[in-house]
Amino acid sequence: MALAGRTAAWWARLRSPCPAAAPLCLPPWLPAGPVACERLYSSRGKEKLDMLMYPVESIRNFSIIAHVDHGKSTLADRLLEITGTIAKTDRNKQVLDKLQVERERGITVKAQSASIFYNHEGVNYLLNLIDTPGHVDFSYEVSRSLSACQGVILVVDANEGIQAQTVANFYLAFEAQLAIIPVINKIDLKNADPERVEKQIEKLFDIPVEECVRISAKQGTNVEKVLQKVIEKIPPPQCNTADPLKALVFDSTFDHYRGVIANIALFGGEIEKGHKIVSAHTKKRYEVNEVGILTPNEQPTHKLFQKLAPYGSSGKKIRYAGQVGYLIAGMKEVTEAQIGDTLFLYKQPVEPLPGFKSAKPMVFAGMYPVDQTEYNNLKSALERLTLNDSSVTVHRDSSLALGAGWRLGFLGLLHMEVFNQRLEQEYNMSVILTAPTVPYKAILSSAKLIKEYGKAEITIINPAQFPDKLSVSEYLEPTVLGTIVTPHEYIGKIIALCQDRRAVQKDMLYIDERRVMLKYLFPLNEIVVDFYDALKSLSSGYASFDYEDAGYQAADLIKMDILLNGNPVEELSTIIHNDKAYATGKFLCERLKDAIPRQLFEIAIQAAIGKKIIARETLKAYRKNVVAKCYGGDITRRMKLLKRQAEGKKLMRKIGNVEVPRDAFIRVLKRQTDK
């Protein structure tokens, strides 16, 4: 939980200069409630909002965190509905999930934010809901979202109870010293057992049973109570408008017409249109074009600081300390709005917030255009997509076999799939992806190589760069600490699975009579491709999994090549642990045998380590391949098929004299995940 650690430290620092009872940003001028609110909602999008109505005491910044499918998005939809932020219809499903891929997969990939206006006991509150992604691959985004919050709603399914991600998310929030509101969702379900879940929460998180709120987000039961808890339990942001501007960039998106839209949280001062601001990271200067809040779409806010300005007057807008919103300031590239960066006023530098390290890619894969003539189109698609997903790293790469392409780094395999799916759906690009690999390291012993690399420890993200054993003193592989929560009846199978994956048990704890939490140290490459699927299938879907970075360990690594009639297939070269070489080699050869069509000659499919062949399959030559009937009526159909095959020939990958359909390698790799 390295990220969480950083976040916590940063909060500690942030709070110290800001005494709890310090006079806060603005005089507590609280305008009359419901009527004003009413008007605000109905006028949304047409008139600018009056942000002065919301002094810092009436602001709450919070996230909802939960294990996948525990109802985070449904709760967010309900909160937006009952506060009138969005109209109440049956169609409000995953309102904050804007991407097609998110809706299709029912996951959140990209955090979104929404400002909610709520009147409680005569006071108007501004509640900023900062959505968080729900998959382990995106835990980096979770930490980032939490950095803009003072509290979280921790949603737990009343039937499934605490799951691995519940644990991981809880610790992220806990270590960031955020207020935590435990919410037990889906109490309407037949098998709901909120009491048991409350006990789990007490045992594992040390939160008294009485503090849990039982709700049904689907039916709206007790959702109002959650809002009240948010107001009562989550502290307002602590900051001062009198301080100089200090804004944290916690997310950014790219809009074709307006450029970079940075999501910011104000930790001091105020910001308005026309302000000259500076990035602490790049030192570049910008002029603010627009500020606003997200409801959940961007909505410009009005100028109205102290002396009022009539609506629509100057178009000058402002944001106050403690608030969360967006900013547009003529940044052309997302890299200019570095996540974790601090913005301050020109000539009024502040000490930058600690920020974050950039997201660390866990999985790398080569990406190549199916047809080299598509290179430039793919390049521009990649550039545009990475604008909105700065956690993907891109290095140019080229391969003799596949031509010019890139080596991309992803947060995890789901992230890779989602990215690929977005390329297809949003940019209509189809690509060749090579086998995913994790970032290995090698400690070089060869003076020549050390000189060449300029250092003794190198990171290997491409199997083609794997240095020979003779010039290496030690190979290292990345590891993760995995958390598994499972009903106890599956323990035996899960322990066997973990052992098979070279994992070492670190902890085992019964969180109630029926559920166990296991902690294992895994080599990353053992879980990267199909561990989650294997775990799900052997536990009938009941076990959950999450992991966090756990550094490197020494490993007996080798590079395995796959050969077709003696010629290496670059897409399938992999770095693997010596113990796994035989099984993996055999598996790949078998799969490949099914994926390559028979040809006029015999094809030897081999797995090799250096010159040593460790597995072999033989694809026999065709001895008969001719359609039996070809008379008058059959000719048109026949010619169509032949011409399609002739076209297909042109797209075949030729490895030596062997013709391989373009999708064969991906099918081989994919089937691994399907298993």
Next chain:
Amino acid sequence: QWPYCRKRCSYCNFNKYVVPAVDEAAVRACLVREARTLLHLSQVHSITSVFFGGGTPSLASPRTIGAVLEAVAGAAHLPASAEVTLEANPGSAGTPRLAGFREAGINRLSIGVQVREVLPRPVRRSSPCPPTATALPPQSLDDAELRLLGREHTAAEARGAVEAARGLFPGRTSIDLLFGLPGQSQDTWTRQLEAALGLCDDHVSLYQLTLERGTVLAAQVWGGALPVPPQDLLADMYQRARAMLVAAGFRHYEVSNFARKGALSTHNLSYWQAEQYIGVGPGAHGRFVPWGEGGRSREARVQTLEPDAWMREVQSHGHGTRRRVVLSPLEQLEEVLALGLRTDEGITHERWRQFSPHLSLEAVFGVPGEAKDLQQQGWLVLDCGGLRCSWEGLALLDSLLPDLLCQLQRC
């Protein structure tokens, strides 16, 4: 094209219809009318062959066959030497019927031996359906296999039908044989071949069972209910049949066709040699130049599939042509190549020149490229006789063609 059958065979995906009653007079009138219209359109002077195919054309009445032939003879020259074939089913090919067909002008029979109906079940008899087509496909001579294929005849009936046919059409009766049936072994196949050789006349068509989408048999095989012989066994069966038939004096003149004493099917040969042909009847295909309406290019034509719709069109327009596509010079050459290489003779220089006056076979395939590689590997031959497959290459033609088409397309 006679599109009706008495029942559906489990392996067949042809355009065919099993209906309780066929209005034969109406079908006949339409066949006659469409034949006249299209012959006129093609401006063809002389007919070399007529083929009545199906469906089950032997279910049509001799009268219908006669009427169509009369129409053909009325629209173009139909010499007495022209080959006139009827596809027949052992179940609908008793001696009296066959004699009737001979009377009507049929001079060659193609019998599906495997095709004999398994049981003389009182199947709804389509109105006395006279046959329209001319070939009798012989298939399996084994009752169990016949049942598997959903055929309506027994092996004994098949044998009887072949003998009857040979009596009426000596030297001009063809049988069909099917191999690669679920559960079939090399031994049973060899015995079946021996039996077939004892029975057959001078022409044999040999088909590997093809599983066609949408057939009962394919569903059973793909669903795992029936095992099909592995690829290598199929290759062995094919080679065994080739060897046995050649040893019995047959010439292997096309991928699936064998003949001795010169009894080649003139009609089918014309498909493989990319001659012109006119398709008459529901779903029939044709390839001809419609000179009659000012056309100058060879066209691929298909008649409307569904019989009732086809009839309505013929009644109102004189023909039921549903689709006509002008074939470009390259498309014509692609067909010449893909079809011509199916024959033992291959594509002669002369035939190639007819379709490609400016670019010789040598110029296209004699230069370094795919064809040269395939020649070196022994699959293909290019010499003074033309371009053709080697004995080994013929069995692999479908693996050779995509390469050859690529090379042709580059010219």
